[in-house]
Amino acid sequence: MNAPKPKHQRLVLVVLALVALVGAGLLAAYALRNQASYFYLPGQMLADPPEVGQAVRLGGMVEQGSLETAADGVTLTFAVTGNDGSRVPVRFSGIAPDLFVEGSGVVAEGRLGPGGIFIADNLLAKHDENYVPRELQDMDQHQAAQMAEETTVGLE
Amino acid sequence: MIAELGLAALWLAAALAALQMAVGFMAVRNDGASELAGLIRPAAIVQGVLVAFSFAMLVWLFAVTDLSVKLVASNSHSMKPLVFKLSGTWGNHEGSMLLWVTVMGLAGALIALVERRLPERTMNATLAAQGVVSLGFYAFLLLSSNPFERLPTPAAEGMGLNPLLQDIGLAFHPPTLYLGYVGLSVAFSFAVGALLTRQVTPDFARAMRPWVLGAWVMLTVGITAGSYWAYYELGWGGWWFWDPVENASLMPWLAATALLHSASVLASRDALRTWTIMLGVVAFSMSMVGTFLVRSGILTSVHAFAVDPERGTFILVLLGIFIGGALLLFALRANTISEGERFALASREGALVFNNVMLSSILAIVLLGTLYPLLTEAFDVRVSVGPPYFNPVGAIFVIPMLAAMAVGPLLRWRQDRIDRIGREVALFAALVLAGLVLFGLLAEIALLPLLGLAFGLGLAVASLLPLRRRKLGRTPLATWGMVVAHFGIAVALIGMASESAFTKERLAAVAEGGNATVGPWTIALQGVEPVAGPNWTAIQGRLAASYDGGEPHILTPQSRNFWAPPQQTTESALVTRWNGQLYAVIGDRAPDGRWQVRLWWKPFVPLIWYGGLLVALGGVLALLGRLLSDLRHRRLAVRIAERRADREALA
Numbered sequence: 001m002n003a004p005k006p007k008h009q010r011l012v013l014v015v016l017a018l019v020a021l022v023g024a025g026l027l028a029a030y031a032l033r034n035q036a037s038y039f040y041l042p043g044q045m046l047a048d049p050p051e052v053g054q055a056v057r058l059g060g061m062v063e064q065g066s067l068e069t070a071a072d073g074v075t076l077t078f079a080v081t082g083n084d085g086s087r088v089p090v091r092f093s094g095i096a097p098d099l100f101v102e103g104s105g106v107v108a109e110g111r112l113g114p115g116g117i118f119i120a121d122n123l124l125a126k127h128d129e130n131y132v133p134r135e136l137q138d139m140d141q142h143q144a145a146q147m148a149e150e151t152t153v154g155l156e
Numbered sequence: 157m158i159a160e161l162g163l164a165a166l167w168l169a170a171a172l173a174a175l176q177m178a179v180g181f182m183a184v185r186n187d188g189a190s191e192l193a194g195l196i197r198p199a200a201i202v203q204g205v206l207v208a209f210s211f212a213m214l215v216w217l218f219a220v221t222d223l224s225v226k227l228v229a230s231n232s233h234s235m236k237p238l239v240f241k242l243s244g245t246w247g248n249h250e251g252s253m254l255l256w257v258t259v260m261g262l263a264g265a266l267i268a269l270v271e272r273r274l275p276e277r278t279m280n281a282t283l284a285a286q287g288v289v290s291l292g293f294y295a296f297l298l299l300s301s302n303p304f305e306r307l308p309t310p311a312a313e314g315m316g317l318n319p320l321l322q323d324i325g326l327a328f329h330p331p332t333l334y335l336g337y338v339g340l341s342v343a344f345s346f347a348v349g350a351l352l353t354r355q356v357t358p359d360f361a362r363a364m365r366p367w368v369l370g371a372w373v374m375l376t377v378g379i380t381a382g383s384y385w386a387y388y389e390l391g392w393g394g395w396w397f398w399d400p401v402e403n404a405s406l407m408p409w410l411a412a413t414a415l416l417h418s419a420s421v422l423a424s425r426d427a428l429r430t431w432t433i434m435l436g437v438v439a440f441s442m443s444m445v446g447t448f449l450v451r452s453g454i455l456t457s458v459h460a461f462a463v464d465p466e467r468g469t470f471i472l473v474l475l476g477i478f479i480g481g482a483l484l485l486f487a488l489r490a491n492t493i494s495e496g497e498r499f500a501l502a503s504r505e506g507a508l509v510f511n512n513v514m515l516s517s518i519l520a521i522v523l524l525g526t527l528y529p530l531l532t533e534a535f536d537v538r539v540s541v542g543p544p545y546f547n548p549v550g551a552i553f554v555i556p557m558l559a560a561m562a563v564g565p566l567l568r569w570r571q572d573r574i575d576r577i578g579r580e581v582a583l584f585a586a587l588v589l590a591g592l593v594l595f596g597l598l599a600e601i602a603l604l605p606l607l608g609l610a611f612g613l614g615l616a617v618a619s620l621l622p623l624r625r626r627k628l629g630r631t632p633l634a635t636w637g638m639v640v641a642h643f644g645i646a647v648a649l650i651g652m653a654s655e656s657a658f659t660k661e662r663l664a665a666v667a668e669g670g671n672a673t674v675g676p677w678t679i680a681l682q683g684v685e686p687v688a689g690p691n692w693t694a695i696q697g698r699l700a701a702s703y704d705g706g707e708p709h710i711l712t713p714q715s716r717n718f719w720a721p722p723q724q725t726t727e728s729a730l731v732t733r734w735n736g737q738l739y740a741v742i743g744d745r746a747p748d749g750r751w752q753v754r755l756w757w758k759p760f761v762p763l764i765w766y767g768g769l770l771v772a773l774g775g776v777l778a779l780l781g782r783l784l785s786d787l788r789h790r791r792l793a794v795r796i797a798e799r800r801a802d803r804e805a806l807a
Contacts, residue, residue, distance in 0.1 A: 009495075009498055009499075010495055012501070013431075013509060016509075016513060017513050017516070020513045020514070020516070020517045020553075021513075021516060021517060021520055023517070024516075024517035024518075024520045024521050024553065025520055025524065027521070027549055027552065028520065028521045028524040028525065028549060029524070031545050031548070031549045032524065032525065032528050032541065032545060039540045055544055057540050069744075069746050069747060072665060073664075073665020073746035073748065073750045073752060074663045074664065074665050074746075074752050093663055094663055094754065095391070095663070095726075095741055095742075095743030095744070095752050095754045096743070096744070097392075097726075109542075122392070
């Protein structure tokens with residue numbers, strides 16, 4: 001193949017780059033619509049639950065008094081509450097992150113299991129003692145604790 | 157007094173940056189005829205010295221823990237080990253921004269001192285552009301984040317440094333990344349300078365290339381170190397999270413990698429002129445976007461430190477001015493830059509263009525995925541984007557790029573035929589296919605790790621082919637650099653794929669004296685005891701781990717409690733063997749007295765970071781090779797000039 005004429009070559013390169021970039025953009029847009037793991041607040045998860053088994057994130061406050069360790073010593077159960085009084089029970093097998101305590105913010109990664117229990121594979125608590133999930137920032141720590149106290153119900 | 161000296165030096169440096177900018181632009185306008193043009197280089201040099209002095213003063217304040225300075229009081233503590241007092245200088249917003257302008261000032265001084273290759277007019281334009289960027293950051297520091305601010309009354313004791321930052325890895329991780337970001341700002345200044353004077357020549361690319369190479373090496377080291385730090389310090393056993401903060405360092409790296417390759421084409425073949433300029437602008441834009449994402453806290457991130465929305469706005473405005481300005485200039489000037497040499501699509505240049513387009517596409521995918529939550533939030537939909545998006549979508553572009561990496565270096569410049577290297581292409585394809593079949597049959601592996609293993613294997617061999625039939629001792633360093641870097645990518649890829657394909661995990665509650673197994677390991681919990689450090693206390697587990705019944709290794713994972721500020725951290729314990737790493741974390745005590753222990757056996761995981769270091773080493777070799785050959789050329793030029801002078805004198 002001979003080297004193409006400069007004008008022609010420039011055009012080919014520009015078209016190639018554009019096609020790839022637009023392709024990447026379209027692919028990203030498509031994948032983002034379909035594959036992004038969605039963030040749920042407890043209220044949203046109750047009102048419009050994701051499909052069982054679909055990877056999602058659940059964010060909220062760890063309800064006061066709800067944290068329990070199961071007999072195997074490694075499974076934690078607790079409830080995540082939102083600022084509207086809703087609560088979702090969560091089960092997590094693993095070592096909880098350092099800043100994971102009752103009354104603090106948490107983001108649980110995992111999937112909704114049968115029976116409405118959220119099965120977490122991973123808990124995220126920020127590396128900061130003042131971390132509140134950004135979605136709950138409008139509610140201060142005190143309010144959260146108070147609200148959590150009012151809604152405390154034992155886990156079955 | 158020390159703080160006031162530092163602040164004064166900072167103001168003076170800012171004034172010099174303004175001078176550098178103003179005089180530089182005047183000189184470019186008047187075709188270099190301005191009498192003041194002689195001031196530009198000295199201004200850049202003195203500015204570098206002043207800002208370095210200012211930074212030294214801040215380090216001093218941290219070293220002596222001067223609690224009358226607000227920044228020291230809120231980020232340090234007298235009880236902290238000295239090395240963390242020093243690293244605390246940049247472990248916070250103000251200090252890290254001061255470090256940023258310091259490196260930038262020193263870079264400007266260095267250009268002014270040593271760069272003689274560019275036409276003087278382009279040089280002036282470059283230093284003027286650098287003045288603009290520096291001035292923006294000086295304004296940022298002086299107007300909204302003064303690091304030398306005094307407290308009305310000195311504090312009795314400091315608030316301490318975030319314990320997660322009290323780690324030797326993290327102490328030196330941010331400065332490395334910053335050196336990378338700032339190196340890209342220099343490349344940006346070169347690109348703007350060349351656009352202003354329309355002098356986009358191979359000489360321009362040769363002047364810019366060492367900066368891009370240096371920045372790229374620093375980014376590579378920074379990302380590698382950051383990933384290893386997250387791996388051992390956060391105690392969750394992962395090494396990449398697709399967190400916005402991680403993406404913030406990956407995006408400039410992708411752009412810098414593309415820029416590096418296109419600058420090489422421009423330097424040695426005089427092609428891809430406008431593309432190189434464009435990438436110069438994009439690469440620095442990405443480091444600004446990264447800084448903005450990290451500093452503004454606009455995205456929820458698990459490891460964003462020192463976050464402040466007001467400062468985010470300031471960076472966003474700077475970003476708009478710099479990038480908007482540069483893009484506008486680009487739009488106005490791009491079609492006046494004449495096109496360079498021609499080349500066929502099947503050629504080294506063609507492969508490099510292909511690789512550039514793939515890198516840009518990956519960059520677009522990462523950028524869109526990182527910013528998408530921001531977009532949807534405008535419509536009140538909260539979304540978080542993670543591995544289920546990035547991994548498969550990225551792979552669509554990574555895989556063709558790996559193939560181009562394997563084949564491209566074997567092609568000749570300007571014009572070649574793929575069938576000339578048919579045997580090499582067949583070898584690569586055969587290795588990939590063999591890998592797919594071998595690993596596919598041997599174990600049950602998900603598609604992506606399987607592809608990673610197969611392509612890693614093929615690339616590892618193919619990347620060494622350019623050394624064939626060469627005298628190794630006489631092969632240029634730059635070629636060695638390319639081979640080592642490409643081989644490093646293959647090594648890292650194999651490590652990543654192996655980690656996700658073969659990792660075994662075990663979570664158990666173990667009583668003292670009890671056992672747990674993971675993969676080929678048996679781990680006995682010998683005991684749990686309290687230990688204390690300079691500013692923390694901890695629970696430390698003593699684990700005896702034996703591989704396949706061999707001699708036991710002792711691991712001591714800790715769960716630490718810091719008291720200033722009060723915080724708990726997890727210190728993992730690792731045993732490294734040639735074939736992988738055992739990773740252990742100790743957790744809480746269950747009510748019945750057993751301890752939570754989390755164990756991972758990760759075959760070949762260290763290859764991820766060895767690969768990263770090889771990539772960086774490749775960059776260092778290439779940089780050394782370029783600098784040495786520059787030196788040789790310069791000496792040769794001097795000798796020719798001397799001989800000509802002699803001859804003329806004789807005549």
